[in-house]
Amino acid sequence: MLEVVGLSKSYESDGRVTRAIERIDFRVEELEFVGIVGPSGAGKTTLLKCMAGLLAPTSGRTLLRGAPVTEPPPELAVVFQDYSRSLFPWFSVRRNVLLPLRNKDDVADKAAVADEAIRAVGLGGFEEHYPSQLSGGMQQRVAIARALAYQPRVLLMDEPFASVDAQTRAELEDLVLRVREQFGVTVILVTHDIDEAVYMSDRVVVLSGPPSTVKEILDVDLPRPRDQVATKALPAFAELRARVYAEIMQRGDGPAAAAPADAPPASSAAPGSRA
Ligand code: ADP
Ligand code: MG
Secondary structure, three states: OOEEEEEEEEEEOOOEEEEEEEEEEEOOOOOOEEEEEEEOEEEEEEHHHHHOOOOOOOEEEEOOEEEOOOOOOOOOEEEOOHHHOOOHHHHHHHHEEEEEHHHOOOOOHHHHHHHHHHHHHOOOOEEEEEEEEOOHHHHHHHHHHHHHHOOEEEEEEEOOOOOHHHHHHHHHHHHHHHHHHHHHHEEEEEOOOOOHHHHHHOOEEEOOOEEEEEEEEEEEEOOOOOOOOOOOOHHHHHHHHHHHHHHHHOOOOOOHHHOOOOOOOOHHHOOOOOO
């Protein structure tokens, strides 16, 4: 479905070069759920933007069904971390969800599609509310509904639950797992949260960095449907998260490559730290 081939991206500003990601390779099968996990600043957002065609890589490329991604492909949707900036405050929930459908000529009844997506994320009855009238978790649900209404084949998510409280986060994780089944969509989730990556994914791509390189790709053969309590109590879950943690903590060629001499040691940027 999606193939990332030797993807590298460096930023240059004021004559200073930041190597964000370096020679990333992995592939995603149709309907697969792939988690990409790495510490904050590792280059996860950079990777996701390059994959989505929102940012030109320095070298390498992303293939979607064999075709190089050079601009955002129509069959792909992205959910970003910051819902407060991704929703239009002067539009109702329904109009926010309808927005990306504007140019979809193949959707006959757009309002029906929008309302179905709004119901799927548990916001039935809030169609005429404005974002400011909703909690953070509800606003992120609207952002997810908008992505779903667009009916993408591939959904890219960049730390979509990082700005909500723990309980809402668990609810949204399960919501995404449910609607993925319901809508039949391939999902790539970027997160700094190891538990979240293991809990949700079929496979986990472990990044170390910066600059990000693929340390390991782990199969997560935990039974589905997953359950916040039962799945996380499985010995196999504990084993997987310990393996990911160990991979991230032993940081390859390490921070010395980019960090100034007086930077704090790498261990202070522990996995789980906020972006
Ligand atoms: P993550 O999402 O894992 O936290 P990012 O992809 O946002 O990491 O950033 C990776 C590295 O690239 C960081 O060192 C960051 O400072 C740098 N970076 C990100 N965006 C830019 C930019 N537009 N210009 C320069 N440097 C950037
Ligand atoms: Mg990021």
